[in-house]
Amino acid sequence: MSIHTLTLTRRASALFILTLAACGGADASKEAAADAAATPAVRDPNTPVAVIAEGLQTPESVLWDATRQVWYISNINGNPPEKDDNGYILRVGPDGQKIDSLPFINGGDADVTLHAPKGMALQGDTLWVADIDAVRGFNVTSGTEIISIDLAPMKATFLNDVAVGNDGAVYITDSGIAFGADGSVSHPGKSRVFAVRNRAASEAVVLPKESAANGITWDAARNAWMIVGYNSPSIFSWVPGAKDATVIGTGPGGADGLVILTDGRAIYSSWADSSLTVFSNGQSSTLRKGLPAPADLGYDAARNLIAVPLFMGNRVEIWSVEPK
Ligand SMILES: [Ca+2]
Numbered sequence: 001m002s003i004h005t006l007t008l009t010r011r012a013s014a015l016f017i018l019t020l021a022a023c024g025g026a027d028a029s030k031e032a033a034a035d036a037a038a039t040p041a042v043r044d045p046n047t048p049v050a051v052i053a054e055g056l057q058t059p060e061s062v063l064w065d066a067t068r069q070v071w072y073i074s075n076i077n078g079n080p081p082e083k084d085d086n087g088y089i090l091r092v093g094p095d096g097q098k099i100d101s102l103p104f105i106n107g108g109d110a111d112v113t114l115h116a117p118k119g120m121a122l123q124g125d126t127l128w129v130a131d132i133d134a135v136r137g138f139n140v141t142s143g144t145e146i147i148s149i150d151l152a153p154m155k156a157t158f159l160n161d162v163a164v165g166n167d168g169a170v171y172i173t174d175s176g177i178a179f180g181a182d183g184s185v186s187h188p189g190k191s192r193v194f195a196v197r198n199r200a201a202s203e204a205v206v207l208p209k210e211s212a213a214n215g216i217t218w219d220a221a222r223n224a225w226m227i228v229g230y231n232s233p234s235i236f237s238w239v240p241g242a243k244d245a246t247v248i249g250t251g252p253g254g255a256d257g258l259v260i261l262t263d264g265r266a267i268y269s270s271w272a273d274s275s276l277t278v279f280s281n282g283q284s285s286t287l288r289k290g291l292p293a294p295a296d297l298g299y300d301a302a303r304n305l306i307a308v309p310l311f312m313g314n315r316v317e318i319w320s321v322e323p324k
């Protein structure tokens with residue numbers, strides 16, 4: 001299997017070169033190429049900066065590692081709740097370049113268990129990954145599985161997003177959902193957030209029934225967690241230690257990935273209207289549409305890039321999001 005094929009879309013500079021080459025021959029082409037090299041390409045806001053188009057099977061989450069300058073992409077490979085031990089995590093370079101000839105972390109390997117990896121978070125040299133009813137820790141350099149924390153005894157059914165708190169704990173959402181043979185969604189579990197401290201899990205907060213907690217991120221300005229649900233239009237805030245979450249706004253629903261930009265705006269993906277939606281000053285507004293089944297977002301703050309895994313399309317698009 002070919003793991004990677006990369007499609008870079010540098011439309012502005014490429015078109016410029018092609019146009020001049022057609023008009024002016026080889027010399028003009030060389031000059032244009034020199035100009036393009038000297039001047040950063042102007043980003044077309046309606047074209048992704050990069051597209052990772054092959055080697056992906058049901059990608060759910062993308063995570064940017066600023067230290068190592070790589071994107072991690074989790075691939076469910078099959079049904080999201082199925083324990084088939086064939087999930088995998090790929091690494092690609094800053095512009096989506098191939099790094100690994102085989103998946104970096106592969107459920108197919110004898111010493112790795114990985115069924116349907118979803119959200120990821122980095123803590124030191126540990127890459128935490130949500131995997132149905134377990135959260136697994138891998139060494140981020142070697143890919144070796146270090147630890148697996150089983151949340152099945154606490155009746156987790158659909159662990160989804162992972163984030164590291166400023167208290168050093170690892171927070172994991174549980175959507176609490178299950179899928180029937182006909183694809184119908186039921187809610188046998190709670191919509192909630194787990195905290196893992198010193199390898200011990202506890203229930204941090206329970207959200208409204210059937211909201212299907214999904215994306216979670218720390219909101220430093222609010223000194224609270226922000227959480228969105230796949231089955232709720234509500235945007236939740238939870239202050240650590242508080243008994244309940246509160247609703248701080250609404251959006252289109254079907255929410256999945258959630259990031260907060262350096263300018264303080266939150267951006268989340270919505271399956272309901274195939275969008276990236278901005279949440280700012282208590283209001284949701286559409287940033288970009290035309291992104292079907294957009295799952296858990298990656299964010300490179302230094303380059304103002306958001307990576308969007310298109311769950312049904314087996315591709316990841318990296319978009320430029322300029323700060324305000
Ligand atoms: Ca799988």
Ligand SMILES: [Ca+2]
Nearest residue numbers: 160214256296
């Ligand atoms: Ca998710």
